[in-house]
Amino acid sequence: MSVSPCSLPELGWTDHYERQLIAEDRERAVPARIVSTHRGHIVAFTGQEEHLLLIAEKGLMSFGEQPTVGDWVLLDRETLLPVRLLERGTVFKRMASGTEVRVQPIAANVDTLFIVTSCNRDFNLNRIERYLCLALEAEVEPVVVITKADLCGDPDRYRREAESLMNGLAVRVINAKDKEGVEILRDWFEVGKTVAMLGSSGVGKTTILNTIHGEDLSRSGEVRFGDDRGRHTTTTRSLHRLAGGALLVDMPGIRELQLHDSEDGLSRVFSDVEEAVALCRFSDCRHDREPGCAVREAVESGAMSQRHVENYFKLLQELEESEENLRKRRNREHRVVRNVKAAKRGKSRRR
Ligand SMILES: Nc1nc2c(ncn2[C@@H]2O[C@H](COP(=O)(O)OP(=O)(O)O)[C@@H](O)[C@H]2O)c(=O)[nH]1
Ligand SMILES: [Mg+2]
Ligand SMILES: [Zn+2]
Structure with missing residues (x-):
């Protein structure tokens, strides 16, 4: 996470987590938020320092639940080893892709979900409905963000179609590369609030993040790296603190989001x-x-x-x-x- 130090509330800490601490925790542990997940390790940020936690570490393995980006963990003050995963406020889960039968958390403790798609072949009402189920199941506010308005003759058509999916559904059509264009997303950016972006690869999630940041985070070499076709692809899930104080989660494109345990979300959508x-x-x-x-x-x-x-x-x-x-x-x-x-x-x- 490309961040300067911040307080726990600025990192999204609320009463919901504070209440879970017992006296011993206050004495011996320090809360940290998972700001990125990688193949063999995750990075947790205390607001002051980042700590690298190995997935194979005993503490993490004993959590029972797989920790994911946005999660709050307690670290031992002395050893800095993970002690406990705090109960989540919200969580997105899916069935892991591939043949393995396994439930996989995608992101935790999110306040708003940007369902990102673009004004082209990626735009698919069925898929947006699938993401809406995920958001409403988690009781997270969904916003449909449609990018590449600048490449499209009739962007308004896409907005109308998306709006027709649900009463009162927020839809924004933008050029993700345009500094002023992305300003309309600020409605959902508040200090300490977490916004996650989900959508196919190539729709512009990382572009939104970079445009808002005003710099290309890929240059830090941490968030993205070039694949063999020379394209930039997001390979890790990462949480970033924006200048205004909101937290934005960027994720790799999801090819297949298979829902799990989302009957309530389905009923609402x-x-x-x-x-x-x-x-x-x-x-x-x-x-x-x-x-x-x-x-x-x-x-x-x-x-x-x-x-x-x-x-x-x-x-x-x-x-x-x-x-x-x-x-x-x-x-x-x-x-x-x-x-x-x-x-x-x-x-x-x-x-
Ligand atoms: N013209 C235009 N290009 C865009 C827009 N959004 C994304 N792109 C381009 O689409 C490509 C993929 O964007 P990226 O942010 O990496 O997509 P991600 O996989 O969702 O993170 C990049 O070449 C971007 O420059 C947009 O609104 N307008
Ligand atoms: Mg990306
Ligand atoms: Zn019938």
């Missing part, structure tokens, strides 16, 4: 679909083609789009599948533990 489903008088209805189906009627009357309805059922199915996969994995693990224990008992009896 798709309340119209769920209402229509509840109104449908056919108990075994698949809500697609059946005449007289309330969902079908709402689509035909133009009250909601076919795309929106289909995306709801797709995300619902995905949530059910991730639940089922996690359940299967837990069962498998229990079985392994049982077998190992049984084998040990067998051995000791034979002795």
Whole structure:
């Protein structure tokens, strides 16, 4: 983090964390916020000093939860080893990509989520709805930020489409390279408040950060490095303190954000679909083609789009599948533990 020293409240510390400290903590530990995560280590900042913590370190491994950018940890004053992960105010989680069945935290203790996309092929209403579920599940305010307005003939069209997704949804269309353009994002920048940016690679997240900072942070060599095609790609998650005092989290592009445990978020983003489903008088209805189906009627009357309805059922199915996969994995693990224990008992009896 390219920062000058700051107080804990300026780093996002609130009563929510203060209340979690016991007398012993106050004596022996110092709070630090995770400002970047890397392959083998994470960096925690106390407001005064940065400390590098190895992921393999015993303390971190015993946290139970994988720490992520934005998290608050307690470090031992003497050894500077991690003692405890503080209970999060908010957290974004997803199913890890790849074949492994695992829940992965993406960022913690965030106040506002910038869902970043651009006025081009990246713009995808289904994907924005997916991110909205993530934000509303975590009870974090979402803002849709649409970049590359300068490269587009009709940027307003994108704004209208995004605004149609939810009542009152904040949408901002910007040229991320323009110093004055990014000023309209300041509405969400407050001292000690944390804003995270999520979106595909190449939509302009790091550009937003650099334009607001007024300098290219990539030159520090810490945040980004060139990949073999000579492009700059963000490879770490990192938290930066802006001149005005807000905290901005930059993240690598997410190719696949598979939701986990986000039923409440889903219900809020798709309340119209769920209402229509509840109104449908056919108990075994698949809500697609059946005449007289309330969902079908709402689509035909133009009250909601076919795309929106289909995306709801797709995300619902995905949530059910991730639940089922996690359940299967837990069962498998229990079985392994049982077998190992049984084998040990067998051995000791034979002795
Ligand atoms: N013209 C224009 N280019 C942009 C804008 N936002 C980002 N870019 C360019 O798009 C490329 C990818 O931006 P980057 O910030 O690295 O995307 P990230 O992967 O989301 O961090 C860079 O070459 C930027 O200069 C914008 O609003 N207008
Ligand atoms: Mg980037
Ligand atoms: Zn129906």
